[in-house]
Amino acid sequence: MIEASADDVPGSIACARLAAAIEGGSFMVPGVTGGIAAAAATADAPLADAARRLDDAYRAALAARNKPDEPDKVAAVAAAASDMSGVCAASGLETVG
Numbered sequence: 001m002i003e004a005s006a007d008d009v010p011g012s013i014a015c016a017r018l019a020a021a022i023e024g025g026s027f028m029v030p031g032v033t034g035g036i037a038a039a040a041a042t043a044d045a046p047l048a049d050a051a052r053r054l055d056d057a058y059r060a061a062l063a064a065r066n067k068p069d070e071p072d073k074v075a076a077v078a079a080a081a082s083d084m085s086g087v088c089a090a091s092g093l094e095t096v097g
Helices: 009-024 032-040 045-063 070-090
Strands: none
Touching (some): 009 032, 009 045, 009 070
């Protein structure tokens, strides 16, 4: 079960899902980034934007499958996840631990 703080429920849920994906290394599993983005859709703008960038990066990586730029696109997913983790931390929402 994902716990949410009373202060920012959508942000807490999104950051908890991000933490689970970081821990599980599951960003390239279908539905993971979309679930994070959906949870963050009504969170504050920086968090919602970071989640959208993460999902966009995932979609770009899928589109690059079996193409020369696939490794770079997959690396961009990790970079977007790292960026979102920083946004969660700056917002006071835990992502790891």
